[in-house]
Amino acid sequence: MSRFLLALALTAPLLAETPDPAQWEYRRRLTVSSPGVLHLVRLGPDILAHARPDLADLRIFHQDTPLSYSIESLAGSATEQSYAATIMDRTPTAGGELQFVVRAPAATRHSRLRLSAAGGGFLRPVHLESSLDGKSWETLIDRAFILAHEQDGVTWRALDLVYPPSTQPYLRARIGDWPDPRTLTGATLLLRQETRPLMQTVREFTPVPESPPTPTETILRLDFGEKPAPWSRLRADTSSQSFLRPVRVTLSNDGRSWRTACSGMLFHTNAAQELTLPCGSQHARYARLYIYNLGGPPLQISRIAAESLVRMLRFVPHEQGEHSLWYGNPEAKPVSYGLAIIADRNAPIERIVLVPGPERRYGDVLGAIQPWTKEHPAILYGAVFAIAAIIAAYTLRLLRKTAAKPGAEKAGS
Numbered sequence: 001m002s003r004f005l006l007a008l009a010l011t012a013p014l015l016a017e018t019p020d021p022a023q024w025e026y027r028r029r030l031t032v033s034s035p036g037v038l039h040l041v042r043l044g045p046d047i048l049a050h051a052r053p054d055l056a057d058l059r060i061f062h063q064d065t066p067l068s069y070s071i072e073s074l075a076g077s078a079t080e081q082s083y084a085a086t087i088m089d090r091t092p093t094a095g096g097e098l099q100f101v102v103r104a105p106a107a108t109r110h111s112r113l114r115l116s117a118a119g120g121g122f123l124r125p126v127h128l129e130s131s132l133d134g135k136s137w138e139t140l141i142d143r144a145f146i147l148a149h150e151q152d153g154v155t156w157r158a159l160d161l162v163y164p165p166s167t168q169p170y171l172r173a174r175i176g177d178w179p180d181p182r183t184l185t186g187a188t189l190l191l192r193q194e195t196r197p198l199m200q201t202v203r204e205f206t207p208v209p210e211s212p213p214t215p216t217e218t219i220l221r222l223d224f225g226e227k228p229a230p231w232s233r234l235r236a237d238t239s240s241q242s243f244l245r246p247v248r249v250t251l252s253n254d255g256r257s258w259r260t261a262c263s264g265m266l267f268h269t270n271a272a273q274e275l276t277l278p279c280g281s282q283h284a285r286y287a288r289l290y291i292y293n294l295g296g297p298p299l300q301i302s303r304i305a306a307e308s309l310v311r312m313l314r315f316v317p318h319e320q321g322e323h324s325l326w327y328g329n330p331e332a333k334p335v336s337y338g339l340a341i342i343a344d345r346n347a348p349i350e351r352i353v354l355v356p357g358p359e360r361r362y363g364d365v366l367g368a369i370q371p372w373t374k375e376h377p378a379i380l381y382g383a384v385f386a387i388a389a390i391i392a393a394y395t396l397r398l399l400r401k402t403a404a405k406p407g408a409e410k411a412g413s
Contacts, residue, residue, distance in 0.1 A: 029357035
């Protein structure tokens with residue numbers, strides 16, 4: 001631990017910047033009570049909305065002294081092990097289905113079956129079973145889908161069947177509407193182990209379709225506002241079950257000119273589901289989510305959440321007392337401390353998570369109460385108008401007294 005903190009502390013003298021405070025529009029107070037300990041500040045959506053998208057304008061200050069820092073992204077990770085599998089017993093059924101058995105290598109643990117198929121333009125239902133001996137079968141996936149589709153300049157191929165990890169050596173699949181067994185060209189078993197990233201919700205929407213949904217597509221439009229916080233994926237909440245839908249997201253800053261940002265799949269089976277769509281870092285004002293229904297019923301989407309990766313600002317304060325976080329300078333240049341600050345977030349080192357104070361603007365004397373005024377504007381403006389009315393009444397009374405004095409003097413003479 002001491003070695004890590006020393007390395008971090010030694011970077012402080014490397015910061016040679018002398019910033020002009022007026023160039024940073026926003027401040028947040030950080031109260032430090034334990035100097036010399038690693039401190040973390042969560043960069044929430046309210047900070048991200050006003051900071052530069054690349055976070056190059058973040059600064060930590062104690063009085064007039066800038067402190068070095070690093071930014072940690074709580075990203076996930078994924079690994080895949082693949083195993084060549086043998087396809088056996090291909091049997092076309094009278095109903096136009098293709099049934100076949102996949103034999104896994106010995107002592108193999110797997111969690112998805114990836115098919116290889118020639119051709120495209122299909123959406124086919126799949127039923128998948130597993131067996132220890134190739135004779136007695138149990139259902140893995142009651143109903144899933146595989147797909148190969150092209151539309152609006154985007155091509156989707158979804159040929160993975162996802163299920164909980166299994167060691168059963170036999171899988172039996174039954175795929176509907178597959179007339180030619182020769183177009184099934186191969187199969188691979190995979191074991192995918194994944195650590196999900198830690199995400200935070202930037203904005204939530206109750207989506208309203210731009211036009212009535214059709215069996216062809218559903219279009220949902222999202223407005224992130226004038227100063228959108230960056231986001232990197234969309235997550236849908238739906239009550240629909242047993243589906244696979246190709247989806248596409250387009251973005252626009254003005255609501256007129258649109259570009260495709262990402263595409264992917266949403267699916268739900270009894271064994272697995274995926275209702276999130278990674279899109280990379282985005283901060284456009286408008287987004288459109290296209291859901292291609294491919295003749296099926298439109299999905300019942302009750303909510304869409306725009307999410308961003310959780311990022312933590314890390315620094316080691318040298319003194320106790322009030323510190324401040326600065327941001328909101330579009331012209332700021334990235335700072336370099338000459339030393340990478342890397343530490344495992346699961347390492348057993350002492351750390352303190354700070355909750356930043358209310359957002360204040362540079363030079364704004366009302367900045368300290370700004371959040372309260374935003375929540376209760378009627379009280380604020382009512383008080384202002386009341387004070388103005390009192391001042392006006394007092395001024396009018398004073399003017400009347402002044403106007404009455406000459407008349408009184410004349411009557412007395």
